[in-house]
Amino acid sequence: MRRKLLFGERMLHGDGNTLFNAVIPFRLRGVFFEADLHHALEKLQEKHPWLNAFVKDDEKQRPWFIVDEAQSVKIPVRIVKRTGDDDWQTESQKEWHTPFDTAKGPLIRLVWIKDDVVSDMIFVIHHCLCDGGSAMSILTELLQLLDDPNADIGKEDPIKGVEDIIPPAILNNRKKQIKAKLIGGLATLVLRLIPVKKNGVDRKNDYLIHWKFDRELSKDLVVYCKSAGITVNTMLCGVVLSAFKQVRKEQAHNKVSCPVDIRRFAPEIKKDQIFAFGLMLVVSAYPGLDFLDNIKARQKHVDKKSAKLDPYATMMMMESAHACMDNFTNLLKNGKSSNDCMFSNLGKIDIPHQYQLFELETIFSPSVIGPLGNTTTLVTSTYRGHMDFSFIASEGFIPYEEALAIKDKIISIIKEQIGHAVIAVV
Template sequence: MSRLERLFFMRPVYTVIMAARITGAVDPAGLRQALDATARKHPLLRVKVVFDERHEAWFSSEGVPPVPMRIVQRVSDRQWLDELKEEARVPFDINRGPLIRFVLLQSPDVSDILLLCNHSICDGMALANLVRDILILYEDPAQEVSVINPPDVLDLVKPGISLPGLVVRFFVGLGNRKWQKNPYRFSADDYAALYRGYWETRKPGLVLLEFNPEESAHLLATCRSHGITVGSAVSAAFLAARTDIVGEFPKNQQTVMVPFDLRRRLTPPVGNVFCFCDGGVKFPFSWSVKKTFWENAKDLHKEIHSRVEVLDPSCLDIPSFEPSFIDALTAFGPYVDTIPEVFARTDTMRRFMKDTGNVVFSFNRNYEKDLPGFVPSNIGRIDVPESPGGIRLDRLIFLPGISELGPLSLGGAGAGGRMAFSLPFVDPSAKTGISPEAELIRIRNRAFEILGFPEKVSDKALE
């Protein structure tokens, strides 16, 4: 497990989720066969995590059971969200594996497939490609399956040397030396206790902005007439809507972080490999009330694409933290104040919380102040040919992570001619004890109005 993958390993809000709607009669046995074949193609679907004597984490396939697929009778169009809310609260058994699981909500004419995956082995594009691979193998189970081994992204992209990077390395070196004097090595039991404890009194939530095929085509044409992508326009609409409803982000969070798929930009290309293969660009951006919506949208589009088109590896310049130090910084330290009662559940967590002089707490003191205000993750359109038997991918809904640390997060995906954008949230907020759903619905509705769809305004999270 690379340092990059470990950043997203143990935190309870970093389960990446995708919901795929399939029209036509889905055979569970055939889907099971396709899932097993896909697991042979992508080794990370069948791994667990083992720790060595230095507490380095390694992916291992030894003795890992098949990818679980729970089958539920589908009785309503909204049922998938209810299942998702419960399933997302369950930690992975990281010592046993796998780090991914499926739920099939089946009915004779329409089925929903939920994919939930630990972020250390996947990103949104990986899950979207996985849906496509499964459906293709479902239609042609006799085709030959070739293994695509995951690369270490940090070996493929080499960040350059910079003065800020050297400064960071200096302080990380000091932090490592302090950490080594009194390290805490968090185990699978600690991860499970943190994960379950966090979600005991809250659930994931979701507000959806969705366009049917006719609306999607209209929006696409409008965006093209302005020379920008739908992703840029929708991102701009949510920035404008959030500004209208809530106000500007705090000064230190007037930034945008845009993840992007490294698979499309690496040389030589790595193909549709299943792994964590994301980059990201972070830049300052604030909404200008002196400009029209489309002028602001063009500015945002230009800023995003000027940075993404030139591969900037600085986002992958992960400092060489001690392995266990990463777990403490990213997964356990941020929750000591939020859910202190949970830290009494294991000996390691209890000792860690009481050690207030630990270097982790000084590192994390200003952590939230450095978080971006807006993180739009748009994986684009996924095309799967319709089968002769009528099986068809009708839509995809992508949840890039369900966190309350950043003010606004967006997940976008397109399939079956439909575009869907999700606003995931934690319900209720651990900070305020209040559900953010009503506020996010108002933001979503304002975004509909800004984009020219006032008739889609609704008081419901899902239309």
């Protein structure tokens, strides 16, 4: 089985040696055996063919996902002795910088940080293989199989190309094809003409800052957003923009990029299908408005932009622009950064926490770091009522002390706004 990497997947894959690892940590409390874990991973590979894939270039240097059905590959497991609650952070950062051999596969591995009772596990997946939604499905199924080796997790009908995603009436529409080729061709021409420095920013040391809200604060934030008529995602975007502005002042860009789950707009992509392409919204603050008015105005902007998102047209255009791949990635790597950070909210994670053999104590928000320009990323998720944050960045873009100040400012802004809401109610 084989298929060409789509434009977005090629961008994330790079030259085959490019580090772009997504790291998904979680904590289990209970006892199970290594053989059970290997069995569960094998069952995952049986369901999801692309978890067996490697990447190979054809004669035109176009990369393909390939599954050799005659020769299986096992998902590697690295076992580490657990010495404390923060070991997962150390191992996460180590996994950022450990490349996959994409020419051999698989593009997924697991780290097991264990003591007698607690296991901190880390799924590490090359970002060209899947997004956060796919990763959560894989985690859900792993836990089912770890608890019950005979669990029926079904069989994935894998995506084999754009024809499995874009409806035929759109994919074969002559006007849409011409429009996609024209936009793709124009993008290729423009990217060839844009002058780009040979070398990008020296990003220096990468780091991870993690924190978690208790249930009360997490709940109060949700209640505040509902009462104000805004989403938690838009609220947090506003908080992030404000925190960057207050800490970084003139160095702040007033721009946050927000990935959007393509499954919301393309129902052809099922929840448990392995897929990596996403959509994107860019959010900025409006001058002259106070915090809440700004958030409400931004909510209208986000709703309007979201309604116009068209995954099919976007994919068709990008698939017509493969010729500009080198120029595009060179611009991302070496061009001047114009945004403060990438902000990704996975929302509420609906995975059971109580199993027969163990308890899923917590899921830490994933982290990812890649080579395409500014590495600054904030990922948040909510599990068992706790909102969790992973702030990833590099000293070359944001000094560590400034990142700590941004974290503190995010927390203080949220508490201040919730306090204002309580006072207003009282």
